[in-house]
Amino acid sequence: EVQLVESGGGLVQPGGSLRLSCAASGFTFSNYWINWVRQAPGKGLEWVANIKQDGSEKYYVDSVKGRFTISRDNAKNSLFLQMNSLRAEDTAVYYCAKAERYSYGYNYWGQGTLVTVSS
Amino acid sequence: QLTQSPSFLSASVADRVTITCRASQGVNSYLAWYQQKPGKAPNLLIYDASTLQSGVPSRFSGSGSGTEFTLTISSLQPEDFATYYCQQLNSYPLTFGGGTKVEIK
16 A cells, blocks of 8 residues: 655744655655645645656755755655745645656645744 | 636536636646545546546546646535646646635535
């Protein structure tokens, strides 16, 4: 059974940092692009970043470029999102998600982890 | 940019429902549709604009290509009351539509 389990969320002050993790199981993690998607409270979905199978390509939404870094450890079946210089508008539930193939939609999602940026 | 319409829809059980997603630039057929219920992660319904995801009821269908796409629910069921999102996977940044909330009339 495919599972994606996020962790690392919490309350952080503006300007602070947080590192999210996503533990994957039930599939060959190193074969797939993996994504981070977020959802602010009461708002819609926003794609944040993704990373190629070997980590050689990474893409980000403009609003997080230079502040967030996506990475992966294929040996540990884990995905990460290092978030620096956090802002109130980064407050959201963060999901990791995978697609069966690159251009397909995301057929597996984690349960999400809540990040709250507030003083 | 993806624009969904309507943003809110009130319908009755057994109604036929259509949601539209318009892209500001062509996205070929790299468009997906999701259903999301409160407090839950989204659930993939359609990918490649018109391919039904495994396990999704056949009352859901998708069509379109280029810049205009539709999600149709042929006969709305009680469990279909939820928020629906489109997503383009053609070019970066990948984007979602603003969502369509389907509520009970």
